[in-house]
Amino acid sequence: MxxxxxxxxxxxxxxxxxxxxxxAFAQVDFTGEWAxxxxxxxxxxxxxxxxxxxxxxxxxxAARMAADTYDADRISVVPEYxxxxxxxxxxxxxxxxxxVWREIDQASEKLVAIHTHLLAWDSERTIWMDxxxxxxxxxxxxxxxxxxxxxxxxxxxxxxxxFKTNYIRRNGVPRSDKAVLTEHWTRHGxxxxxxxxIEDPVxxxxxxxxxxxxxxxxxxxxxxxxxEYAPEVPRPEGTVPNHLPGQNPYLKEFADWYGLPFExxxxxxxxxxPEYQKKIAGEYHPPEKCQxxxxxxxxxxxxxxxx
Amino acid sequence: MMTDMRLMVARGLLGxxxxxxxxxxxxxxxxxxxxxxxxxxxxxxxxxxxxxDGGNITVQVGKxxxxxxxxxxxxLAPKAIGEIRKISxxxxxxxxxxxxxxxxTGGNAQMAxxxxxxxxxxxxxxxxxxxxxxxxxxxQPGNQPKIPEEAWPNDEYxxxxxxxxxxxxxxxxxxxxxxxxxGDSIVFFRRSDVLSTGDVFTPGSYPIIDLSRGGSxxxxxNALNKIIDITVPAKYQEGGTMVIPGHGRLCDEADVVxxxxxxxxxxxxxRDMIKKGMTLEQVKAAKxxxxxDTQYGSTTGFWTTDMFVEAVYKSLSGKT
Numbered sequence: 001m002x003x004x005x006x007x008x009x010x011x012x013x014x015x016x017x018x019x020x021x022x023x024a025f026a027q028v029d030f031t032g033e034w035a036x037x038x039x040x041x042x043x044x045x046x047x048x049x050x051x052x053x054x055x056x057x058x059x060x061x062a063a064r065m066a067a068d069t070y071d072a073d074r075i076s077v078v079p080e081y082x083x084x085x086x087x088x089x090x091x092x093x094x095x096x097x098x099x100v101w102r103e104i105d106q107a108s109e110k111l112v113a114i115h116t117h118l119l120a121w122d123s124e125r126t127i128w129m130d131x132x133x134x135x136x137x138x139x140x141x142x143x144x145x146x147x148x149x150x151x152x153x154x155x156x157x158x159x160x161x162x163f164k165t166n167y168i169r170r171n172g173v174p175r176s177d178k179a180v181l182t183e184h185w186t187r188h189g190x191x192x193x194x195x196x197x198i199e200d201p202v203x204x205x206x207x208x209x210x211x212x213x214x215x216x217x218x219x220x221x222x223x224x225x226x227x228e229y230a231p232e233v234p235r236p237e238g239t240v241p242n243h244l245p246g247q248n249p250y251l252k253e254f255a256d257w258y259g260l261p262f263e264x265x266x267x268x269x270x271x272x273x274p275e276y277q278k279k280i281a282g283e284y285h286p287p288e289k290c291q292x293x294x295x296x297x298x299x300x301x302x303x304x305x306x307x
Numbered sequence: 308m309m310t311d312m313r314l315m316v317a318r319g320l321l322g323x324x325x326x327x328x329x330x331x332x333x334x335x336x337x338x339x340x341x342x343x344x345x346x347x348x349x350x351x352x353x354x355x356x357x358x359x360d361g362g363n364i365t366v367q368v369g370k371x372x373x374x375x376x377x378x379x380x381x382x383l384a385p386k387a388i389g390e391i392r393k394i395s396x397x398x399x400x401x402x403x404x405x406x407x408x409x410x411x412t413g414g415n416a417q418m419a420x421x422x423x424x425x426x427x428x429x430x431x432x433x434x435x436x437x438x439x440x441x442x443x444x445x446x447q448p449g450n451q452p453k454i455p456e457e458a459w460p461n462d463e464y465x466x467x468x469x470x471x472x473x474x475x476x477x478x479x480x481x482x483x484x485x486x487x488x489x490g491d492s493i494v495f496f497r498r499s500d501v502l503s504t505g506d507v508f509t510p511g512s513y514p515i516i517d518l519s520r521g522g523s524x525x526x527x528x529n530a531l532n533k534i535i536d537i538t539v540p541a542k543y544q545e546g547g548t549m550v551i552p553g554h555g556r557l558c559d560e561a562d563v564v565x566x567x568x569x570x571x572x573x574x575x576x577x578r579d580m581i582k583k584g585m586t587l588e589q590v591k592a593a594k595x596x597x598x599x600d601t602q603y604g605s606t607t608g609f610w611t612t613d614m615f616v617e618a619v620y621k622s623l624s625g626k627t
Contacts, residue, residue: 060601074568085544
């Protein structure tokens with residue numbers, strides 16, 4: 001029997017090994033340091049949303065009432081709110097840089113999990129890729145929730161449950177602990193696009209779909225966030241700042257500043273779709289000159305007086 | 308694992324048995340243990356929680372034996388003991404009742420009896436605030452039969468706290484006055500860092516303010532603030548002290564904060580409406596809890612949103 005030359009045999013062996021290994025690495029690798037891009041919804045994400053701005057949110061009446069009665073003093077007066085992180089749905093959207101790394105089982109070379117670390121509140125998340133189920137109903141809920149991922153071609157689809165109650169928008173619009181987040185991660189070269197879909201039977205009438213973008217920044221150094229609560233305003237224990245229903249004086253500011261009809265700022269599924277523009281035709285009177293957040297591309301130029 | 312819907316239905320059915328004075332203790336026979344799934348879940352340290360129909364049962368195990376917080380419904384006691392025996396063969400030496408309702412005390416007598424082993428030197432101590440003993444040993448509402456003495460607390464306390472040391476850790480029982488009832492206790496396992504709250508904290512529904520048994524909104528808020536005082540979260544408001552509610556999933560301080568906020572805000576609104584002279588009917592019509600009803604409210608079952616609104620109004624206005 002002819003024997004293959006040793007060099008050729010080694011080459012074939014390597015090629016076979018490479019082919020065998022391919023299925024495990026056929027998907028996109030998201031590993032790396034990612035810096036956020038804020039061209040979408042910059043003013044909402046960087047300095048934070050205006051009070052009373054519920055635009056683009058398919059909220060129900062309960063969410064609207066919760067936001068209307070929200071008093072932003074709560075985040076300083078309630079000590080337990082001072083170091084409360086963003087929820088896993090919001091943290092990908094909020095201020096902060098992202099690190100992604102993979103956990104590989106060395107024995108099988110299979111992908112066990114994808115881990116993420118975000119600057120804001122040092123939030124870390126594990127996206128389990130090993131097919132494990134989500135925890136039972138009685139399991140504790142966390143800020144980042146419990147995530148599992150599956151590949152859909154080169155797109156990573158992540159499902160997250162077991163969130164703690166948090167916010168959909170940082171002006172008091174709530175998101176319940178019953179919400180389910182679906183994410184679709186897609187990489188285009190050095191850019192990462194994450195499309196998020198939030199379904200919340202408590203506060204939303206339709207899924208809320210948003211997207212965020214990141215670019216690869218290998219030189220990025222994510223610092224330690226650090227947070228320690230410190231009572232700053234003497235108040236009786238258990239004080240929870242809130243506006244009584246119908247008595248929040250700030251709700252119409254947003255509509256006035258941007259020349260929008262008040263009803264259009266109140267959110268709800270109807271206001272999200274193009275048809276709604278016809279409904280409010282003639283009622284939208286934009287300011288002659290931009291007054292607020294006129295330039296908003298990064299943390300350094302996005303402030304209320306920037307022109 | 309129970310789905311939320313199954314849990315709601317079960318709580319509705321069983322709650323009716325617990326809460327209605329007219330049927331209290333009369334109908335536990337309706338509960339078929341064969342149809343009830345009990346789940347034992349580790350919490351942390353030496354503490355587990357036994358979940359299923361009825362109230363959560365906190366189980367602490369170690370070299371000294373077993374301590375329980377609450378005992379569930381009477382018909383489920385043998386099944387609950389079976390679950391406990393999967394994690395410890397030690398004798399049940401301590402039982403703490405967080406309050407008087409039968410979904411938390413119904414198993415007292417059977418658990419005390421079935422929990423004894425050759426290592427037992429006598430029946431377990433059954434600890435409760437003295438108002439629990441008063442209510443269990445006295446005449447029962449409606450035509451309910453007298454509760455057998457072996458089910459009564461035999462180690463009642465009337466000071467703000469009671470403590471004991473068991474399985475290598477301090478166990479501190481705090482009385483939280485006039486909250487869910489007038490005999491509520493919360494139980495802190497100090498080394499394990501687990502707090503068992505009874506029904507002053509039920510994250511899946513509005514709190515049950517049992518006015519007829521001394522409950523009040525202000526007491527309930529004070530109790531929730533007490534829980535927040537005791538609990539210490541780990542990094543960024545998560546984990547640390549774990550909280551076992553009277554019903555529902557495992558929680559930590561942040562979950563209690565959301566619940567306390569909800570009740571405090573509702574209290575503030577009702578106070579304002581009462582100050583303006585609004586009647587109960589006007590308050591109901593104002594739908595002052597609408598932002599929380601989709602999370603905590605119910606239109607069916609034994610504790611509806613209407614009943615909660617009525618209890619809050621009566622508690623704050625003093626009108627019955």
